Amino acid sequence: MTLATTAIATYKAPPNPSSPRTPTGSNSSRSNEECTGNEKTSLTVLAPLAYVGQTVSLQPTFAWFVPNYQSRDIEFSLDEYVNGKPRRVDTISMHSSPGIMTYSLANKQISLAAGQRYLWQVALLCNPNHPSEDLIASAEIEVVAIPPKLKNQISQTKEFWKRSDLYAEQGLWYDALAETLNNSANKVSILNLLTELSQLEKEAIPNVTEPNHKQDLDQQVLRLQQIINAEQASK
Template sequence: MKRRFQLLNHCLDNHRLTIGVFSLFLGMTTVALADYKPPSEPSHPEQPTIISGTRGGCSKNGQANLTTLAPQEHIGKTVSTHPTFAWFVPDAEALPMKFQLYQDDVNEHPQPIQNIELQTTPGIMTHSLSEDELGLSVGQRYLWQVVIMCEPNHPSSAIIAQAYIDIVQKSPDLKIALAAATNPVDRADIYADKGFWYNAFGEVVGSADDARHRELKLNLLTDLAKIEASGNSHYASQKSERIKQILEIERKARL
């Protein structure tokens, strides 16, 4: 009988050890996702970016607004000359849309770069500059906007959202950090930590829809909502509320 108890205790000890090792392994493989940190010396738009349209989009039945998924309180940066732009569409029905890109001008006369006609799809939409096209210039600032034509025969019915983007040089430190990254989430973490919003969000918004990508995408939007809420302008506060509405919709969609 004593021998039987010894064998039972030995088996239980081995089972506990296995569980402990497995738990330790899980703890080691769970990596905290980085927060988005704005640039240490952020640039600010000289004038507020346009936020138009009523809640619900063209149909006025939605729970959110047409919103650019990019900073407004400060100007978002990228080290890519072919960046990815993202925005949220509230309307369920397909509507004509335009993506427009302008090079910022000191004389306040933005120069048109792109004017692409699209069709809306509900939720988060993206547009990336093709690698076959001439890229954006390092050191330049651009204005981009999305326009939904609610009633094509009545231009005044259009709703518009826009944001700025700065194209900057990739530093040696950033190159070294990225060389060690093996997947989009790792790269997004690095970009977010170093203040490159467009790169960070672009890495996950169009990637495979798995748990880590979704988590980081929502984390980045949560960070952006907090940053906008901390701004002093009414426009930043309004942008924060819009992003919070989008977060609520995105989370419900995953239930």
């Protein structure tokens, strides 16, 4: 399939989305050259931060961006909320690679529960002797029931970009992105989704009253645009 035949996904925020329970975003900074070198990008979760991103998958795929620098250990962790407090569900360590990295719960045969919210985090271990120097980025995810109409449409659709569009129109960020990442040869679909997300995050900033959250969104919009530029340059 060529790029010319691919539809442009229009990602929309889910109706009445939940607000994050805990601070999300990234502590990464371009000044932390121990991990990023002189790169213009940094560790970034590819997920909504203005609200809780949704999925209908019980084994969703998580994605984040790693700056183009030397490989380091990276740790992915997932917590579920029990009585309002996070409890560890999964942890895995891997070696970082530059660009977009992904991890699917199907790799460990772990399933989430519909109606539950979770906190996921990636930590780039910059200095084993000083954990405070780690780059950390996090986001929340909510598992929702798939609407019957959408379930029927997905079952009858073979083209990944059409499935991605269907999920995107319903505000199901993680499912829309997973479809494109599973077919990453067509990078334009990934860039379209990241552009849509960046715009929605930017539009949400004026409505945020908490200063730290506003700052996190400002940084996220900047990082997403830097990632888009970097990915476009590597096409």
